[in-house]
Amino acid sequence: MTRQAGTAEDVREDDTPVLVERDGAVTILTLNRPDRRNAINRAMRKALKKELWRADADDEVNVVVLTGAGTSFCAGVDLPEALSGPPPAAEGPTPTHVLRGISKPVIAAVNGPCYTGGYELAVNCSFIFASERAEFADTHAQIGLLNGWGGSAVLPRMIGLPAAIQFILSGEPIDGATAARIGLANEVVPHDDLLDRSVAVAQRIAVGHPGAIRRMLRLLKEGAGTSLAHALALESEAAATYRADGADIGARYAKRRAQSD
Known part of the structure; x- marks a missing residue:
């Protein structure tokens, strides 16, 4: 269209x-x-x-x-x-x-x-x-x-x-x-x-993972304009608190691999 x-x-x-x-x-x-x-x-x-x-x-x-x-x-x-x-x-x-x-x-x-x-x-x-x-x-x-x-x-x-x-x-x-x-x-x-x-x-x-997209967007916005040390601390905090679904990650990875082949 x-x-x-x-x-x-x-x-x-x-x-x-x-x-x-x-x-x-x-x-x-x-x-x-x-x-x-x-x-x-x-x-x-x-x-x-x-x-x-x-x-x-x-x-x-x-x-x-x-x-x-x-x-x-x-x-x-x-x-x-x-x-x-x-x-x-x-x-x-x-x-x-x-x-x-x-x-x-x-x-x-x-x-x-x-x-x-x-x-x-x-x-x-x-x-x-x-x-x-x-x-x-x-x-x-x-x-x-x-x-x-x-x-x-x-x-x-x-x-x-x-x-x-x-x-x-x-x-x-x-x-x-x-x-x-x-x-x-x-x-x-x-x-x-x-x-x-x-x-x-x-x-x-x-088509990306909705939760990861939103958390990454928040991380990027909160880290913009801050010091590198503060932005890295925000990233570490996000990584420690974000709950990933292994099965969903595997399925999404396999789908992307299949689409790229």
Whole structure:
């Protein structure tokens, strides 16, 4: 099956702010306000958190892919709505709190412009695949705002402090190829192949042992940015407390051997 990112046939004309599709053990979440470049309003924030929590609680889901409808990934927060209503703090956890907190990998399939709050969504996913039409920018400082969804904390750990300073303070957009070169995106993918590639990698992860995948993801996230000694201690603790099933390991190993022959 060929999936095309952001084509008209993928976009349902309804008021659902986040579309949900299942492909085996993979859930695909699509931000669905294409006429507003998927700007994040209150309804979308609520729906996105709900669907992330739902995927995390579903034992049949192992990986999530997050993308955008239409020609954009996400233009950021719907600023006119945000400036006219109650502060987002009244809504509880932010979507990026949820992205960082859930136990399953989330792949951002960035199919177009990914700005400000949208960029913060993407960098709080487990990793990013970028379409050749992707464009990343952070305009918070340019318009008088600060990062509030983790961007200033996460980005330097991804691309280094000097590059993060330039990106966040200048507001200058970078394309998908540049994002991949500096380590913001894992890959830049031909636009029409973006969802196929993202779902294929998600499926590759999803066939792994669910418990081991979740524990390894937690170990990687907890060890990132710490000292080597602390990361090694976390690994030793995980190895001592993780309960492996020998029969299951043997069966999985035999299956992989048979597939590789």
